[in-house]
Structures are given as C-alpha cells and as structure tokens.
Amino acid sequence: MKKRWMKKAAASALMAVMTVSLIGCGSVKMTTKGTEDSTRDTTVKMLSSSDVVGKETNEKLETIQGILDKNFYFEEDEQAKQDGIIKGYMEGLDDPYSVYYTAEEYASFMEDTEGEYVGVGVQVSQAADTKTITVTKVFDGPAKDAGIEEEDIITKVNGEDISDQDLDTVVDKIRGEEGTDVTITIYRATDAKDHEYTMPRKKVENPTVEYKMLDNNIGYVEVSSFYEVTADQYIAAVKDLESQGMEGLIVDLRNNGGGLLDIAVEMLDYMLPEGKIVYTKDKDGNIIDEYNSTDDEQFTKPLAVLVNGYSASASEIFAGAIKDYGIGTLVGTNTFGKGIVQRMFPLDDGSAIKVTIAKYFTPKGNDIHKVGIKPDVEVELDSDAYRESKGEKDNQLQAAIDNILEKLGKKTADSTEDSSTEDTADSKDEKADSNDDSTESSTTETGTSEN
Template sequence: MDENKQEIEQEKEQEQETEKEKPSTFKKGVFAGIIGTLVVLAAVLVGGWFILGRFYDTGFMGIKDIAKAKVISGLIDKYYYKDVSDTAKKNGIYKGLMEAMDDPYTKYMTASEYKEELEDTSGEYVGIGVSVLREEDSKDVIVQQVFDGSSAQKAGIVKGDKLISADGAFADNLTLTEFTKKIRGKAGTSVTIVYSHNGERHTVKLKRAAVENPSVYGKMLDESYGIGYIEITEFNSKTQEEFEETLSDLKKKGMKAVIYDLRANPGGLVDSVTKILDDILPKGTTVYMMDKYGKKTTYTSDDKKQEKLPTVVLISGNTASAAEIFSGAVRDFKYGTLIGTKTFGKGIVQQEFTLGDGSALKMTVETYYTPSGECIHKKGIEPDIKLKYKYSGDTASVTDMDSYDFSKDNQVQKGISVLKGKLVN
C-alpha cells in the first residue's frame, strides 16, 4: 500500500510568476516540478469504491443526477467532433469534482499521474537527467541542472541551455508540467530533444534512464573562518540522509559556521524538513498544523543533536512550503539570520488519499503555523536583512555549482560577513 502524504504544496507547474533570485541560470524564472510539496507521511487508503447507498445518502448525487451524466455522455458520443473514451469522461468528472473547491492545490490524479507525483518526492525519476525552470518574461524553458552521468550530460547539454521541443512537442505550446511529461517516460525509451546553446540549435536523441536527483550540495566557502555552505534544493525522502552526510563532511573540514541556501527550494516532505530541524535546533516546537475541527498536530525537536553553529539562511520569493517551515523555525528560535527577500507564502497542507485503482485525491486539509503561532499563508516570511539577489560574475560560464563563483553572489557574501561578525564576537 502506498504511503499517503500530507503536503504543503505549491503549484505543481510552478507557473506562478514568483521572483527567481538564485536560479541556475541566474535569471528570473520558475521551477519545473512542485513548488512546495510539504508531505506528512500518513498511511491512508480509501478502500474500494463509493458504496451506492452511502453515495446517495450524502445528498450529493441521486438517480436523476446519474441519469443526467449519462445523457451528457451520450451527447458527447454522438455530437462531439472527436471520439472521447469513457475513461477520459470519467476522469473528467472526478477532476471536475475536485475543481469545485476552487483550490489549486486540491485535485484528482489518475493512477499514472499519481505515480509521477510519487516520483517527485522520491529523489529519483526516469528521464534525461535535467531539472528545468520557466523564465517569467520569455517563458523559455531553461536547464537548471544537469545530473552527472545522465544522457543529457553525455550529449553536451549544460545549465542555461534552452529546451525547445521534446518529440516534436514545443515547450511554447505547453505548460511546464505538460512539457516535462513529454521528456519523462519509461527507462530505456528515447526522446528527441531540440535545444539551444548560445543561440545555436541542436537536435539530440536521448535515452531515458532512472536519474537520482541529489537535493543537498555543500562546500567550504572560507576555510580561514570555517564558514561552510549547504544548499538544499528540496525536501524529499532522501534529503535528511544527504543533509547529515554533507553536514558531517563539512564539520570534518573545519566548519564553524554555516550558510543554508533555500533560495531555490520549492518545498518537500514534512517528515524530511522536521527531521532536519531536529538535527540542528534546540528543544521545542518546530511547526504545528490545525485542521477545520481544531485538531492540532505538533512537530518538535529535542536537543540530542543540536548544532550550535552560527547560522545564516538565504531566502527568496521561491522559498516556499517546507522551506518556509525551515526558515520560520530558524527565525522563531532566534537560531540564525535570514537574508534575502520575502518568501513565497505557502502555509496550507495537502493530504493524498489513494483509491482502489491506484488513482488518488489530494486535498487541502490543514493550515500550518510557525513555532510562534504565525500563519504565513499568502504572507510569506520577511528576512532579517533585506537584500535583492545580484550575481556580478559571468553567468554564461556557469555550468554547475562547482563553476559558480560565490564571491560574485552578493547575498552569499553578506552571509559570510554576518557570520564573521558572529564568530569574532
């Protein structure tokens, strides 16, 4: 049985026009994938199907309503200019029912859509080995990251390249989610990608394969002061393990203070972010959630693994959901300094209910609150030091994190300055 998930989710397509302050292409844009799936693992399976008697008892649908649906289905079959399968019509009914809530985070997913949803939080997926974003102004789909050993890397695709089409489907004509679905597929199959590098078009046929997407990157920025840097790009099922390994490695290298970079973090699993907060924070409540009945769910940290490191957290308009839980806890515990611009403001929780045929519902079920009791939904979290992102280096030369010049990143440099002050004092 699939584990069910509660999620603080940002928009799946991320076609929200939020500020991209530290993208891989270092331009304004939005990410492919979810903008903030905050997932609380909760095994909930809706067994079987609607029992007709109960279905009628709700007052939702009666015999006349079902008869009406059949009439509409018949009219579609007879007059619509294309053939529509019964499966498509039924899925349309289910999706329409969820759309009645007028909530972009509440939806019905077919079995295949739900499978993709699970991939998003697993840290692995089948594809060509890139993550992408969509720019606000041009709407171009830009490569954000190329994973080591992937078919995209072997073909010469690098960060900053523009993806134009996948198997003849043009990115301009599709939502970001629709386009990334064209890129993904079964392992071993191929997809033809047209992309642009420095204005020159290239066409390559790439084989899809399982790709592991690391969510944590770390390095020492200033060895003389012992200042380390840890970027967390999302909170998936493998992030805590990656985080603990990275933290341990940097401490062995002499890290005495740390910058956590959440500027490109759209969210993730509740379980993941709260365990990481438990790794670093002193004893206390890290986040709590409340449903419409007043039922409260609280997550706490103990002081068994508290990291007493001077801390800076970099945030932006794309810091959302689970990343805002992290930022809010750091702020309310007075554990570190937030630098950047106001976060996205996603403070509601979704839960997924798997159905008998592998399909699933996702519904907003709770609101979450920071340790101080603040609801940040549609408000965001303000930084302690407001500073808009600026990169003064040559963006064209940046192909991965190792080629990124942190000395040209004004927010990172401000963070280093703040930490030096804390270390001296």
C-alpha cells in the same frame, strides 16, 4: 535514521507544501504519505453519482455521451474520459493544490519522493498567474548534456504548446519510458531566441544535498528538495563539515520548492533547541498536528540560510523555525508563501486525490500563506553576473559569507574577496535510506517540480 523529534496529537502525516518539480530528478512537488489519525473519523462516505454531481449534471453527461456515440469521429478512450471528469471535479474546488492523480501519475509521484525517477534532470517552477514554466536548476543528466540552462522558459514539449497547461501535466509530458526521446523547446532571454533540444529520458537520481567547505572554514550545504533521503544526507554533510573544522554554516534553500514535512522536521530537530518546530490547524482552527524538537542535539555555530521567491513549503518551515528561534540569519529575498498542507488519499484503483486539509504555522504562530518570510538581510541576486560567471559570482552567497564572518569576528576588507569560490574542500553526499513520510509543496503564485 532514528527519529528524534516528537509529534503531538498523533494525526496523519501531513503533506507539506512544495513548489518545485524535478523533470528527470524527482518531483519538487510535495505531499505527505499519510498514516491515518486514530483520533479522527477518516471514513469516506460512499455516494452514488447522482448524489455527487446532481441529477441534472448526470443527465447532461448522459446526453453528451449519446451525442458522442452518434457523432464523434475518433475512437474514444473510456478511461481518459473518466479521468478527465474527475480532474474537472477537483478543479472545481479552485485550489491548485487539491488535484486528482491517475494511477500512472500517482505511481510517478511516489517515485519522485524516493529521490529517483525517469526524466531529463531539471527542476522547474510555474507562475500561477501567467503559467510560465521556468527552469530553476539543471542537474547532471540529459538536459544538461543537451544544453538547457537555468532561467530558460519551457514553451513546447514534443512540438505541443504548453503555455496554458498546469505544471503536473507538463511534467508528465516530459517524463516517460527510459530510453525514449523527448523534445523540449525553450525561450532564452539572454539571446531572445527559441531553442529546441531533443534528449533521451534516463533514470536520474535527485541530488538533494550537495556540500563543500568554503574559504575561512565556512561550510556550505545546498538542499534542493526534502525527500526521503534528504535528512540523512543533510546531517551526514553537516557532521562531515564539522569534522573538517567548520566554524560557520550556510544552508542554501534557494529554488527549493519543498518536499516531505517529516524530513524538514527531522533536519530541524538536529538544529534547534528543545521546543516547537511547526504546527497545523484545520479550517475550524483546531490544532491537528504539532511537531517538537528534542534536546538531544542543537547546532550552535554561526548559521545563515539562503532563501528566495522559489523557497516554498518545507523550505519555509525550515527557514521559519530558524528565524523564530533566532539561531541563524535569513539572507536573500522573500520566500514563496505556501503555508497550506495537503494529504494524499489513495483510491482503490491505484489513483489518488491530494486535498488541502490545513494551514501550518511557525513556532511563534506566524501564518505565512501568500505572504512568505522576509529575510533578515535582503539581497537581490545579480542575475547577469551570476549567469555570465556560470554561478561563480553569487552576491547572495557572498552576503551570507559576510554575515558568517561578522559573527566570527573575521571580516576584513580582504577576507571576503571571492571567498565564495575559493573552496578548500568539495564533496557530495551519498544517498541514504529513510522511511519518513513525504509532503508535497506548491504555492498559489508559483509552482515547482522536478523532471
């Protein structure tokens, strides 16, 4: 798809924030593959190990290695030790979004952004304070077949307690070679019991966009992440719904932890009038990038956007722009609040580091980091009714439907009853190719990923 949006201050493609990781569906973490900024010096100064860690630390490492050589019982894995040193070095930054990827982890990450990977087919998120990892979405695949459900809490992988491990580490444990088995233990609050499921790892496509026509000619588009295929899928979905006679649109970004920045921008260019979409600033307050929409196309029908506490990064860029321009109504609960941007720096051996380089701001200049975006219509999900009905009773979706009906002048006492489940058509987008840059999202309070 031809990019219609404009980018000022040609800088490197920035990694947008993302909190979701897909286990077997692609990672909901998001980072942008960066093209280097021709206006800035991005040369990495080569330093000796003593320059980096200091003489005392270098001597301490040598002392430790001497102790290991004489006393360690098991066989040493030199590569694992080196990777561990670098991971620890990055952890010393005290930024959960600045991390080191081994060559294998980086390859897996890049696979995720393409919307397909080997896993079990769930989206998960992690609370930064407790490190609790919760299943936020289950796609068609091994996990769904095994019986894993939304809101299950993952406690063990292959019998190993993962309660103190970060999201990336757990995702890597769940993923693996196609055809091999993985055992996942979860805690389910509905029966207050632990459940253990063993399932095969399979190649899974991440269905980033699903759509259907609801009653009263209201289109519904669910976007689970912002991957390379998503913009084409989203625009195709909206156009198809319009061809079916759509009068209003609901975009569901709940549990969407983010993805590729450029993809969110491309989707917004299709929706917004000409003007600013999002811009980023470095630590000195200098504008790095500014993304602007063109006047080629603009969505003018009644619009509502569903958000919740797991809507992060690229989702917040989308929601923030819609709110600032006043072209749609945000419905749900406060968003995650990840307003920082990361860039991926590939290294010569196939590994990479992801580094926080900037904050992003909505068109009106709002800084949403650790704050999130407050919806126009605040509605807490009735989780009991939602779970018991297997998603059919969704009071947040119903609130969005009511909002659209009000805008259309159609709302009556009878028109909204069960309208969220009375579909007149149902369809699913097909995967399309895209060469856009990717962005990764995470947040300080929660993190999400696909596996």
